[in-house]
Amino acid sequence: MRTRKMTCWRGLAGLFARMHRLPGLVRPHAPHQRVPQQLQPHAASCYRTPCWTRPLVAALIISSASVGCAPMHTQPTVELVHTNSAWTLLRDGQPYQIRGAAGKDYLEELVASGGNSIRTWDAVGIDELLDEAHRLGLTVTVGIWLEHERHGYDYDEPQIRARQLAKVRRCVRKYRDHPAVLMWALGNEVELGGDLDKALRAIEEAAAIAKQLDPHHPTMAVLAEIGEDKARRLRQACPSIDVLGINSYGGAASVPERLREQGWTEPYVLTEFGPLGHWETGHTAWGAPFEPTSAEKFEMYTRSQRLGVEAEMPGRCLGSYAFLWGSKVETTPTWFGMFLDTGERTPTVDAMQILWTGKPPENRAPLVHRLSIDLDGLTAEPGEVFNARAEFEDPEADELHMQWVVRPEQSDRKSGGDAERTIPDLPGLILDASSGSAKVRAPLEPGAYRLYFSVHDGHGGAGTANIPFLVKPPSVE
Structure with a gap:
């Protein structure tokens, strides 16, 4: 059995030791080491604390409480386990299938529909979102935005790369202890419109930092489809990546087969899926794409989830994030949003509830x-x-x-x-x-x-x- 431990056991005393380097407060394992199963205590019990330091630690705890500090959350354990040709994501020792939505809105509706996770594209200013997700029992795949060459970003400029990696460090350090965090998504379609090799180098640099600072959550690279060899090249170029994230629309149902053709045997998540994209549908003579109807979208979400996700569970797939749990203007105001800008849900929300729970809502959308x-x-x-x-x-x-x-x-x-x-x-x-x-x-x-x-x-x-x-x-x- 292959196991990738992502156990988070930082307690208040450990945090104090890391920040102030006090002698006598020693972690049993360095941050980059995987901790054996029998040595996975929680909170402050994982540190040796000599008698002379205990009053100091107690004073720190009392002082924190006296100034109104929020109580520390209990951090769930997260691990990837590989047995019998199947990958399983464990959270607190229990299998965790991602029933997710890409977006940050309508979180109570997501819970009511049977969802359990959300995905973000960046980690800037997500404090309240993480707290709200945790309150509702949702996990968060935290995206850390990596810049794109198509936006003018020069990956050959060392200073620019250094600034981006400094941002990665700040984000991981800030949020690694939040109990809602499920994994880190390093970048989103970084390769789109740019050089794949440079994009993979940037992903690996960011993932290596994330794993060094936080070995307790998996790292994921999110690609725009997998092409003919993206998965194979990712495996070779990015050893610090644990999970492959795939944004796929028209091709979502065939992802498992196409991954096999590229020799991908590691875990993956369908990080975006939905209707046919405006680049995939038919067009008028003047180039206007035909948007699928809401009934057609219902069928597309259902087919993609069943064939691209559930067909590989158990197997390589850990779950999915339906796109977009909210509304946006992209070609039209209705193409990808699972909700209208009025807040009304479309049949695609009903489709996901049926897939997640086996039951439709009491009143289905037209x-x-x-x-x-x-x-x-x-x-x-x-x-x-x-x-x-x-x-x-x-x-x-x-x-x-x-x-x-x-x-x-x-x-x-x-x-x-x-x-x-x-x-x-x-x-x-x-x-x-x-x-x-x-x-x-x-x-x-x-x-x-x-x-x-x-x-x-x-x-x-x-x-x-x-x-x-x-x-x-x-x-x-």
């Missing part, structure tokens, strides 16, 4: 199956009136409210999930709407647009769909 418009080639003349129709259902047959809106196509398109501008509504273009149909007037200004449709059940659930169309320049006779 499903939009199809949205169509009667424009040839999805193109219109300026001011042309056309018809739209939506096909949808509500599992509980609730009374539904429908909303139609026209917006311009996103002009602030970014790559790699970078922040984009909010897309404004265009008023006065919905001439009539009843049930699942609407009469729409095309804008007078030529350009690319989208018609958005949403249906709301009055119980916090909503379904969505949209369709792109093009307003042609006026004909010249």
Whole structure:
């Protein structure tokens, strides 16, 4: 049996010794050493404290209490265990399957849905988030952001690399003792738009520091898909990485097979998955991608979790983080968010609850199956009136409210999930709407647009769909 110990047993006396280097307060093992099972005590019992130091330690404890210091948390033990060709993540000695969401919002809804973990992209200013997660019984895979070459970062500049690694040290030292921490995620898609070898070097440098400062939590590298050889090259270049994190959308269901082809036998986590990405779907003649409907997204989340995660449990997979537990603008305001900006949940939240608990919520969100418009080639003349129709259902047959809106196509398109501008509504273009149909007037200004449709059940659930169309320049006779 192979075991990677990540046991955290720092107590108050040990913290005092580390900070002040008092003689006689000696840790039984150096921070970088793995501790044998029989030598894994907790809190201050893991230190030899001679009689002369005990009044000093007691005074320190009393002094801390007298100035209103928060009580120290009991740090759960975390370890990776490999037996019979299967990897298991243990937390306090119990198997821990990650039922996670990528994001920091709607944490109570996550718990109610059966989730147990969240993932962040950076560790700057996450104090309150960690405390809230711990209060709710959630763990946190703490991301530490590593810069990208596509943003102008020069990995050949030693001073710039040194500043980044100093940030890694600060973050690990600050949060390593927090009981909500599950593991460290060093970077997110660092290789995207840059040199893979340089990205892997940066990941290894950061992971080595994290393991030196905190050998008690696993380290993970998060890559944008695995390509033809990313997993193989990561294993060779990053010995300080314990877990491979994979952001995969259209390819999530085939991750286990593709990892086998690259010879990856170590543990992995599906760190982002969801609908087909805007880079993966079909496009119009003018390059506008087709966003899946909420019903199609429900099926995509379900398929990715079952084939990309559960099929490898037990096995190499430790769990997953569904993307995005919140809302954001990326190509459209609804593409990746599992919630609308109103706070209403979409059917993708219901999909994850079913996967995590085996039971749907008491009231499920409406499903939009199809949205169509009667424009040839999805193109219109300026001011042309056309018809739209939506096909949808509500599992509980609730009374539904429908909303139609026209917006311009996103002009602030970014790559790699970078922040984009909010897309404004265009008023006065919905001439009539009843049930699942609407009469729409095309804008007078030529350009690319989208018609958005949403249906709301009055119980916090909503379904969505949209369709792109093009307003042609006026004909010249």
